[in-house]
Amino acid sequence: MILLTAGAGFRRLGKDLKFTRNHGILAVQVTNADDYPGKVWGIVLDLDPNSGQIVSADATLAPPLGMFGFYVEDGQNHLVGAFADLNDNQQYEKGEPAWFHSDAEGNPIPLPIDPATGKGRTSGTLSKDTVIPARLTSAVKEYRNGRAIDEIITGQGIKIALGELADLNDPKFSAIRGQEGLWEPASFPVSSGIGIYFLEPYDPGRVPVLFVYGMSGSPQDWQPFFKSLDRKRYQPWFYYYPTGRRLDEAADALNNGVKALHAKYRFNQLDVVAHSMGGLVSRSFITKNVLRDGNPYITKFVTISTPWGGHEAAAMGVKRSPKVVPSWYDMQNGSDFQRDLFEKRLRCKVDHYLLFGYGGEKSMILPSSNDGTVSVASQLWPDVQNDVVQVAGFNSDHVGILSNPAVLDLVERILDQEESPASIPAGSKEKSKGLFSGFR
Incomplete structure (x- = not known):
């Protein structure tokens, strides 16, 4: 977690924040995109x-599961749609399956952007029966003027990868990209994409384990876990996202992605393991997925070194920094996000195992008891302690805890545990038995 720095980081952040102020997001899912061979194009038209006449246009290839998005300049005149490019000529032709966001009569209409969130969201299905008005096809033809798609797009399409196979050696998953996700949270989805990646093809015979990294982190942070995980029983997934964005937005995107994957694969169980700020994002996501949406497949939740009570440097950054990383607002003690996070209890629905570190040194910012990045007091915030099934501490620092053999072993045993301890009353002596034996 890096909360305070200077120079180039703030300059990049300032540019990114300006872009955010001047643009909204249109988020789309074409639910049957995978039913068609070849390419499916997502399009947006500023009419x-x-x-x-069309003022501007953009296009992006819809990835598996058909979720994509666009950054658009503020306005309420954007049409969104998609078509299956059956003959691979980069243009819609009559008879190709298509869809447009439309009114009840089937007429394409602009997708409005909610001023409160800066987003517009819709979904639909491709169909050969879709009738695109002649005036719209004529306007598109005039705008294109014989140009190919790659000649007219603005390059502000957002790729949302769900279930794509990842190579952890790919530079996009490096620590450098993790820094970009902190300082450039708006442009990150365009340059790097976002989503939930697999390390191997989906296997219905193994339990998926979703890993969520923390502030300025990257999927490579989880390498020790990926290596130690029993691949005969589990399949690792990871959430790839810019950690500088507001945490509730990151949680919403994660929830939408998980639900889309569940709609396709119908898995019965999904375990979640999160580090640092990733624990905050994950609890928010799980609250939405389990308590609000009523999904039953998440029953185990492991957090490691999470600042449940906020972070001292976040408040300092909000107060003193020339530009503020959006996620810092949520990382302050007493933030609206933190308050909302504990409004509802997970216990008896989801077993939350809390792991914390205390191997830090003296700090000018943190209390004496810390892991070098987060105070022990924040990791053991009373609100979260009241909603976990078990707690364990380790003499490790904030990063080293991810490669601590005792932590790796404990997480594996948690995942292997079949009986739920959630039925054990809070405060029971039994709570300290079994997997956990206090501080290590």
Whole structure:
């Protein structure tokens, strides 16, 4: 976790924040995109309502499961749609399966952007029966003027990868990209994409384990876990996201992705393991997925070194920094996000295992008891202690805890545990038995 720095980071952040102020996000899912061979294009058209002419356009290839998005300049005149490019000529032709966000009569209409969130969201299905008005196809033809798609796109399409296979040696998953996700949370989805990646093809015979890294982190942080995980029983997934964005937004995106994957694969169980700020994102996601949406497949949740009570440097960053990373607002003690996080209890629905570190040295910012990055007091915040099934401490620092053999072993045993301890009353002596034996 890196909360305070200077120079180039703040300059990049300032540019990114300006972009965010001037752009909204249109998020789309074409639910049957995988039913068609070849390419499915997602498109957005900025249509002048007076002249009927297209002012600008963008396009992106829809990834598996058909989720994609676009950054668009503020306005309410954007049409969104998609088509299956059956003959691979980069243009829609009559008879190709298509879809547009439309009114009840099937007429394409602009997708509105909610001023409160800066987002518009919709979904639909491709169909050969879709009728695109002649005036719209004519406007598209005039705008393209014979140009290929890659000649007219603005490059602000957002790729949302769900279930794509990842190579952890790919530079996009490096620590450098993790820093970019902190300082450039808006441009990160365009340059790097976001989503939930697999390390191997989905196997219905193994339990998926979703790993969520923390602030300025990257999937490579989880290498020790990926190596130690029993691949005969489990399949590792990881959430790839910019850690500088607001935490509730990151949680929403994760929830939408998990639900889309569940709709396709129908898995019965999903375990979640999170580090640092990733624990905050994950609890918010699980609250939405389990308590709000009523899904039963998440029953185990492991957090490691999570700042449940906020972070001292976040408040300092919000107060003193020339530009503020959006996620810092949520990392402050007493933030609205932190308050909402504990409004509802997970216990008896999800077993939350809390692992913390205390191997830090003296700090000018942190209390004396810390892991070098997060105070023990924040890791053991009373609100979260009241909602966990078990707690264990380790003499490790914030990063080293991820490669501590005792931590790796304990997490594996938690995943292997079949009986739920959630039925054990809070405060029971039995709570300290079994997997956990206090501080290590």
